[in-house]
Amino acid sequence: MSGHSKWSTIKRQKEATDAKRGAVFTKIGNQIALAAKGGTDPDINSALALAIEKAKAANMPAANIQRAIDRVKDKNSAVLEEVMYEAYGPGGIGIIVEAATDNKNRTFPEVRTALTKNGGTMADPGSVAFQFTRKGVIRVKASGEDALLTILDAGAEDAAEEDGEIVVYTVATDLAKVREAIKEAGLEIAEASLQYVANNIIEITDADTERKIMNIMDALDDLDDVSEVHSNFDINT
Numbered sequence: 001m002s003g004h005s006k007w008s009t010i011k012r013q014k015e016a017t018d019a020k021r022g023a024v025f026t027k028i029g030n031q032i033a034l035a036a037k038g039g040t041d042p043d044i045n046s047a048l049a050l051a052i053e054k055a056k057a058a059n060m061p062a063a064n065i066q067r068a069i070d071r072v073k074d075k076n077s078a079v080l081e082e083v084m085y086e087a088y089g090p091g092g093i094g095i096i097v098e099a100a101t102d103n104k105n106r107t108f109p110e111v112r113t114a115l116t117k118n119g120g121t122m123a124d125p126g127s128v129a130f131q132f133t134r135k136g137v138i139r140v141k142a143s144g145e146d147a148l149l150t151i152l153d154a155g156a157e158d159a160a161e162e163d164g165e166i167v168v169y170t171v172a173t174d175l176a177k178v179r180e181a182i183k184e185a186g187l188e189i190a191e192a193s194l195q196y197v198a199n200n201i202i203e204i205t206d207a208d209t210e211r212k213i214m215n216i217m218d219a220l221d222d223l224d225d226v227s228e229v230h231s232n233f234d235i236n237t
Contacts, residue, residue, distance in 0.1 A: 023224060025064055028055045030100035031227055032068035034080055040069050046176035050192050057191050078102035082227075085111050086128035089120045090212040091204050091233065094128040096196045097220055098228040107225040114219035119212045131232060132196035136175025138168040139190040140182060147187060154181035165190060169197065198232030205236050 032051040039045035042052055048069070055065050071077045080100050085108070087095040095115075101107040112122050140151060143161055151159045151168055155178045158169040170178045172194055179192045204210050213233060220229045 023222070024058055025055075025060050026224055027100075027227055028058060028060055029064060029068040030080060030225075032065060033071040033077075034082060034100055036069045036072040040072060050176070050179075050194075053189070054191055054193060083107065084129075086123040086125060087111075087115050087120050088123050088128065089115075089216050089231070089233075091202060091206070091209045093202050093204075093213060093231055093233040094123075094131045094198075095120065095216070095220075096128060096132060096230040097226055098230075099223075099225045100227050101225045107223075110223050110225065111220065114223060115216060118216040118219055120216045129196070131200065132198055132230060134172045135195060135197040136168075136170035136172055136178065136192070137195045137197065138170065138175070138179055138182065138192040140166040140168060141188040141190050142166050150185050150187065151182055154178050154185060156182075193228075195228070196230040198230075200232065201234045202232055203236050204233050210235050 028051070032048065032055060035045065035048040035051040038047055040048070042049035052065055055068075071080075080102055081104075083099050083101060083104055085097040085099070087097065089095050097111055099107050099111070114120075115122060135157075138156075140147070142151075143164065143166065147166060148159055148161070151166060155174055156168045156170055157174075159166050161167075168178070168182070175192060175194060179189060183189060204213060213231075217229055217231065220226055
């Protein structure tokens with residue numbers, strides 16, 4: 001499996017040091033609110049359980065989490081919907097943008113502007129997505145062969161050590177089941193979510209192209225409506 005581009009690692013580092021914690025909480029809150037449409041009990045709704053786990057990992061206050069869940073019951077709350085945009089960036093990289101919005105007429109121009117101002121272009125639906133596969137991705141705070149074997153026995157499709165953790169890949173529909181099996185085996189989970197995983201990675205070896213790509217990724221990630229940004233580049237400059 002080709003696995004993550006380096007953007008996932010860079011984004012985690014950015015979030016860990018980002019002074020704009022309110023913006024991070026807004027994004028996660030939107031994800032919780034969307035997940036809660038499928039039921040407000042995380043013991044039954046695995047998507048909500050995953051969103052809450054992500055919120056806790058980001059140190060989001062419990063009150064914020066509950067408010068996000070309660071939005072599904074609030075008749076006066078803006079109705080959120082999930083949208084996905086596809087794009088190309090410098091060096092021919094593919095980009096998938098997931099957003100949660102109550103106004104697509106606002107979100108689309110914002111995404112397009114973030115791209116075009118930094119050397120990217122919007123793409124037709126389906127022209128980029130085929131380069132990615134929807135997978136469950138779990139980051140486990142562990143290392144070593146024993147942990148890897150335990151994770152694979154839990155039903156993971158693939159797993160590899162990366163940046164001091166083990167990154168686990170599952171079939172999308174198996175994410176919740178594998179996550180629970182890993183927890184029951186006594187291993188600590190840092191994060192679990194559905195992601196678009198690149199089928200093939202594009203190596204970026206030019207510093208100017210790297211700068212342009214990172215400008216695009218940062219500009220997209222800074223948009224309040226954008227939930228996740230996925231790409232297929234690796235940096236080797």
